[in-house]
Amino acid sequence: MIGTGEYTTGFVGGAASASDKKVGVVGLTMFDLRRRGKVGRLGMVGVDGSKFPAIRSHLDSNISRVYNNLDSSFDSFPSDTERDANAYKKAIDTLQPGDAITIFTPDPTHLPIALYAVDRGVHVLVTKPAVQKLDEHQELLRRARKNKVFVFVEHHKRFDPVYADARARARTLGDFSYFYAYMAQPRYQLDTFRAWAGAQSDISYYLNSHHVDVCDSMVRPMGYRPVLVSASSAAGVATGTKGCVPGTEDVISLSVTWARRGQKTDEQEEMETKQSRAVGVFTASWTAPERAGVHTSQYFHYLASRGEIRVDQSRRGYDVVDDEGAAQTTWPNPFYMRYAPGDDGHFAGQTGYGYLSLERFVDACRSVNAGAVVPHELDSRLELPTLANTVATTAVLEAGPTTTINHHPKMASSPRPEAARRKTPLHNRLTSIARDAAFVADACALLSLPMIANERCGSWYVRPGCGSASAYFKSTDGHERAWKFSLRRLNLHLVGIAEGNDGFVIVDSTRRGKRMPDALSVTVPIWCSVINQVLLPHNPLSQTVFLPPHLPPTIKSQIRALVPTFVDNLLSLRLKLGPHRLSKPLRPFWIGNGSVLPEGGVPIFELYRPVVCCTASRYLADDRHGEEGDDEEEDEGYVQGAADDAENWALGLTPSIFWHHVNDLLAANEEDLPPLIKRLPTPREGWVKSSTQMEVGLGRHKTASRNLRLALPDVCAFVDGFLTASADGAQVVVVCESGSDLSVGTALALSCRVFSDAAETQTLTKPVVKARLAAIMTAFPEANPSRQTLQSVNSFLLDWRRDGLPKRAVQEEEEEEEEEDKALI
Numbered sequence: 048m049i050g051t052g053e054y055t056t057g058f059v060g061g062a063a064s065a066s067d068k069k070v071g072v073v074g075l076t077m078f079d080l081r082r083r084g085k086v087g088r089l090g091m092v093g094v095d096g097s098k099f100p101a102i103r104s105h106l107d108s109n110i111s112r113v114y115n116n117l118d119s120s121f122d123s124f125p126s127d128t129e130r131d132a133n134a135y136k137k138a139i140d141t142l143q144p145g146d147a148i149t150i151f152t153p154d155p156t157h158l159p160i161a162l163y164a165v166d167r168g169v170h171v172l173v174t175k176p177a178v179q180k181l182d183e184h185q186e187l188l189r190r191a192r193k194n195k196v197f198v199f200v201e202h203h204k205r206f207d208p209v210y211a212d213a214r215a216r217a218r219t220l221g222d223f224s225y226f227y228a229y230m231a232q233p234r235y236q237l238d239t240f241r242a243w244a245g246a247q248s249d250i251s252y253y254l255n256s257h258h259v260d261v262c263d264s265m266v267r268p269m270g271y272r273p274v275l276v277s278a279s280s281a282a283g284v285a286t287g288t289k290g291c292v293p294g295t296e297d298v299i300s301l302s303v304t305w306a307r308r309g310q311k312t313d314e315q316e317e318m319e320t321k322q323s324r325a326v327g328v329f330t331a332s333w334t335a336p337e338r339a340g341v342h343t344s345q346y347f348h349y350l351a352s353r354g355e356i357r358v359d360q361s362r363r364g365y366d367v368v369d370d371e372g373a374a375q376t377t378w379p380n381p382f383y384m385r386y387a388p389g390d391d392g393h394f395a396g397q398t399g400y401g402y403l404s405l406e407r408f409v410d411a412c413r414s415v416n417a418g419a420v421v422p423h424e425l426d427s428r429l430e431l432p433t434l435a436n437t438v439a440t441t442a443v444l445e446a447g448p449t450t451t452i453n454h455h456p457k458m459a460s461s462p463r464p465e466a467a468r469r470k471t472p473l474h475n476r477l478t479s480i481a482r483d484a485a486f487v488a489d490a491c492a493l494l495s496l497p498m499i500a501n502e503r504c505g506s507w508y509v510r511p512g513c514g515s516a517s518a519y520f521k522s523t524d525g526h527e528r529a530w531k532f533s534l535r536r537l538n539l540h541l542v543g544i545a546e547g548n549d550g551f552v553i554v555d556s557t558r559r560g561k562r563m564p565d566a567l568s569v570t571v572p573i574w575c576s577v578i579n580q581v582l583l584p585h586n587p588l589s590q591t592v593f594l595p596p597h598l599p600p601t602i603k604s605q606i607r608a609l610v611p612t613f614v615d616n617l618l619s620l621r622l623k624l625g626p627h628r629l630s631k632p633l634r635p636f637w638i639g640n641g642s643v644l645p646e647g648g649v650p651i652f653e654l655y656r657p658v659v660c661c662t663a664s665r666y667l668a669d670d671r672h673g674e675e676g677d678d679e680e681e682d683e684g685y686v687q688g689a690a691d692d693a694e695n696w697a698l699g700l701t702p703s704i705f706w707h708h709v710n711d712l713l714a715a716n717e718e719d720l721p722p723l724i725k726r727l728p729t730p731r732e733g734w735v736k737s738s739t740q741m742e743v744g745l746g747r748h749k750t751a752s753r754n755l756r757l758a759l760p761d762v763c764a765f766v767d768g769f770l771t772a773s774a775d776g777a778q779v780v781v782v783c784e785s786g787s788d789l790s791v792g793t794a795l796a797l798s799c800r801v802f803s804d805a806a807e808t809q810t811l812t813k814p815v816v817k818a819r820l821a822a823i824m825t826a827f828p829e830a831n832p833s834r835q836t837l838q839s840v841n842s843f844l845l846d847w848r849r850d851g852l853p854k855r856a857v858q859e860e861e862e863e864e865e866e867e868d869k870a871l872i
Contacts, residue, residue, distance in 0.1 A: 144168030525569030
């Protein structure tokens with residue numbers, strides 16, 4: 048434990064602190080973790096060794112004598128008669144690789160202490176802010192990865208149960224719009240921090256760091272990053288009555304612009320940044336009234352496109368009146384640290400989020416040391432404030448002081464190295480796809496199972512002729528608390544493939560920083576369970592929902608509780624499932640690029656049909672979070688999930704065209720690729736328009752889907768005229784760019800308008816349209832009509848019913864149909 052001040056021991060200025068941490072947090076927690084067997088030898092490091100006798104007496108009186116003689120002993124550095132600013136080096140030199148330190152010292156000292164530890168294989172917990180500059184953060188991250196140690200930033204607000212719940216709920220409320228946070232402490236804190244306040248750090252680093260991190264952890268999973276920071280400050284109290292150095296601010300407010308940004312063309316990037324922008328305001332003060340009765344006043348307001356969250360953690364509905372106290376009414380916070388002993392006399396504050404933060408660090412270190420996980424894998428656990436997960440916070444905090452001095456907004460430095468900040472070269476993407484596809488082909492050959500491409504990303508990793516079929520499992524159906532079994536994408540054709548080949552491999556990939564796509568980790572397992580319970584309802588193994596081991600138990604239990612509802616939804620369609628038979632339940636397994644694969648194929652499972660979920664790309668830590676790791680572990684230019692979001696980078700290139708011209712594309716220079724790609728998908732000249740062929744120009748993507756509604760009357764009239772003039776048995780072929788979106792929507796409209804009986808046409812309703820769509824999806828599993836396409840079709844098919852209705856009736860029906868759209872789409 049490096050640092051012996053308020054947070055570690057509660058001992059300040061020769062006595063117990065006046066704050067709510069009178070016996071500290073770190074020391075007490077570590078003493079209790081030692082009692083519980085999670086840590087062994089403990090030590091403390093300061094600068095002035097002459098303080099240790101008084102610290103030991105303080106801990107003995109306030110910890111050992113209070114909590115059943117809890118052992119509060121520790122080794123101390125330097126000795127009781129020495130003063131040594133480098134004592135931390137001697138202490139760390141006594142440790143072995145895999146041991147750990149905590150750092151609770153003035154902000155400028157964090158980096159040298161942490162670097163000294165990680166270079167010796169020692170895990171590190173450092174108080175917030177981890178460091179004061181972004182380049183320091185990235186250097187520490189690089190060195191930690193090089194030495195394969197775990198670095199954890201002690202943002203304990205992540206473990207506040209209310210804040211943690213709010214973080215999860217934010218993902219369900221739509222686009223981020225506004226965040227306001229306030230945190231303040233009484234001005235007597237400046238007595239504790241006078242040695243460094245204003246001179247070495249400021250109130251923004253000390254308190255705004257909490258809510259900047261909270262906001263980032265809430266919106267980063269949705270793609271938002273800080274891009275612009277401005278700041279304002281107030282001064283006068285700290286430099287007046289508290290005697291701090293000139294320039295010490297009392298209050299600092301940061302105004303931060305957040306933008307959702309991705310791998311897009313420059314024009315798309317600029318447009319999306321304008322449309323997907325949010326603002327965060329973070330205010331911190333250490334000059335609040337001394338007799339306010341609450342040590343830390345803290346609250347925030349989060350506003351999104353579909354809801355808002357308000358959290359006030361200042362008083363929490365718990366107040367205590369003490370006639371002898373400095374303030375007659377106080378609002379303690381046992382949710383942070385509960386200091387009251389339990390009924391057995393032992394310390395009983397293990398559920399406080401201050402304690403939990405430190406325990407999670409210890410547990411993670413133990414897991415790394417046991418070989419159960421490697422440090423960079425912990426970055427995927429978004430609840431953990433790892434060094435990689437807190438880069439944006441450092442970027443914002445560093446930008447703040449500059450703007451208060453210069454009065455100019457400052458760009459929040461992108462938390463990526465310069466090479467990574469540039470737009471990903473197209474050649475790197477294509478090369479990465481080809482390399483990952485080679486792994487997929489080798490894996491399927493070793494496993495001796497057919498290959499299924501999960502559209503759309505997965506199809507890039509399956510060479511033509513290698514795949515047996517394609518499927519469509521949406522990652523959004525596997526997003527946390529948005530779990531879904533899609534009735535629009537039943538993928539029933541996979542049942543026959545699994546039954547006839549004793550399983551299959553389904554291929555997909557995902558962006559950098561994620562170990563596997565949600566489609567493979569959640570959507571496919573849900574599908575397997577629902578199909579098992581519908582086709583094999585009496586098999587006891589069908590009731591088991593298999594999920595990957597990295598999902599928390601609470602998430603697994605919530606998903607399992609939803610499966611019966613998903614089963615009922617599928618049965619309610621009353622589909623004829625006779626042709627789809629299973630003799631054994633489906634069971635998902637997971638492999639990734641780098642997994643050790645069996646020689647000689649997958650063993651025959653007596654009880655299951657294996658569904659092998661294959662993530663095509665190698666896992667890399669998030670490229671937005673600093674250095675890219677060791678050169679030994681990563682090849683320069685490699686792009687994880689290179690095929691993801693192809694509409695934003697492919698310039699019209701499709702998987703089939705890519706593989707047909709793969710050698711030419713990989714041999715081309717970066718600057719030659721755009722014109723080369725532009726030539727490749729050019730349609731053949733000389734299309735002949737006649738009484739049997741109709742070309743409809745709708746544009747592309749969402750524009751085409753919106754325009755479809757206006758084109759459908761002409762399309763239906765054309766087909767109806769063709770069928771009237773043709774002999775019985777004439778066929779109609781509908782094609783589109785993807786073969787799965789506009790063509791499917793058009794086929795649905797033709798099915799309902801042109802191919803329906805006259806009687807049925809007069810009673811066309813949403814249930815009829817829904818049943819027709821389900822029939823198409825069952826017969827053509829590759830179909831994937833977008834929401835906008837289906838809305839256009841639905842509007843076209845049902846508009847005729849409004850003829851002659853009063854305006855009010857039309858309005859009511861439109862509102863009713865808007866609600867029904869949610870069920871159809």
